[in-house]
Amino acid sequence: MKITGKKSLGKFIEICLILLMIVGIIIVLGLPYFLQKYVELTNSQIEYYPSLATLYVSGIPALIIVYQFIKIFHTLGEDNPFQKSNVKSLKIISICSFIITIEYMIAIFFIKSVFSIVIIGVFAIAWLGGYILSELLKKAIDYKEENELTI
Amino acid sequence: MPIIVNLDVMMAKRKMSSSELSEKIGISMANLSILKTNKGKAIRFSTLEAICRELDCQPGDILEYKD
Numbered sequence: 001m002k003i004t005g006k007k008s009l010g011k012f013i014e015i016c017l018i019l020l021m022i023v024g025i026i027i028v029l030g031l032p033y034f035l036q037k038y039v040e041l042t043n044s045q046i047e048y049y050p051s052l053a054t055l056y057v058s059g060i061p062a063l064i065i066v067y068q069f070i071k072i073f074h075t076l077g078e079d080n081p082f083q084k085s086n087v088k089s090l091k092i093i094s095i096c097s098f099i100i101t102i103e104y105m106i107a108i109f110f111i112k113s114v115f116s117i118v119i120i121g122v123f124a125i126a127w128l129g130g131y132i133l134s135e136l137l138k139k140a141i142d143y144k145e146e147n148e149l150t151i
Numbered sequence: 152m153p154i155i156v157n158l159d160v161m162m163a164k165r166k167m168s169s170s171e172l173s174e175k176i177g178i179s180m181a182n183l184s185i186l187k188t189n190k191g192k193a194i195r196f197s198t199l200e201a202i203c204r205e206l207d208c209q210p211g212d213i214l215e216y217k218d
Binding site for chain 1: 178186191194
């Protein structure tokens with residue numbers, strides 16, 4: 001299936017990513033309000049400020065991850081994905097995932113929920129996967145350079 | 152880089168311009184320029200063959216090893 005170009009899956013993915021980014025920004029900006037509403041509606045016994053802090057620390061790296069994905073996808077659309085900037089983007093994704101993993105490993109002692117374990121699992125995979133992919137891309141760039149400079 | 156391409160010396164001897172040579176050996180001017188300025192990483196035997204044929208010289212005349 002075609003990923004890039006017009007009338008392909010690419011446009012759909014791009015729109016999804018941008019929507020994710022917009023919704024993400026709205027949620028992060030309105031976190032205090034949304035959390036307040038959540039507490040009122042569900043009558044849950046969570047501590048307000050620690051929960052808010054946890055959500056901020058995971059929300060901002062998540063937004064950065066989405067932004068990096070948009071950047072990488074953009075270079076793919078330009079048909080030139082083998083760039084040093086993409087290696088950096090993948091590294092940033094890896095670091096952000098690592099931050100979220102560590103954060104929820106600490107938070108699991110306070111938020112006793114199955115979802116914390118799921119989040120730890122998913123972001124640990126993203127952390128290691130992002131790192132491996134960034135190294136892979138670096139090697140690919142080296143090969144491409146070597147190939148281009150062989151005359 | 153210990154291997155040095157002395158292409159411009161040989162070209163001057165044969166009084167051949169870059170554009171003429173690039174046309175004769177079938178590579179772009181940009182690639183020939185990379186070769187001449189020692190920015191290349193490798194050279195294909197086919198390219199070397201074409202250069203030697205057109206400039207009527209040996210590979211040793213254009214490639215030099217310097218420690």
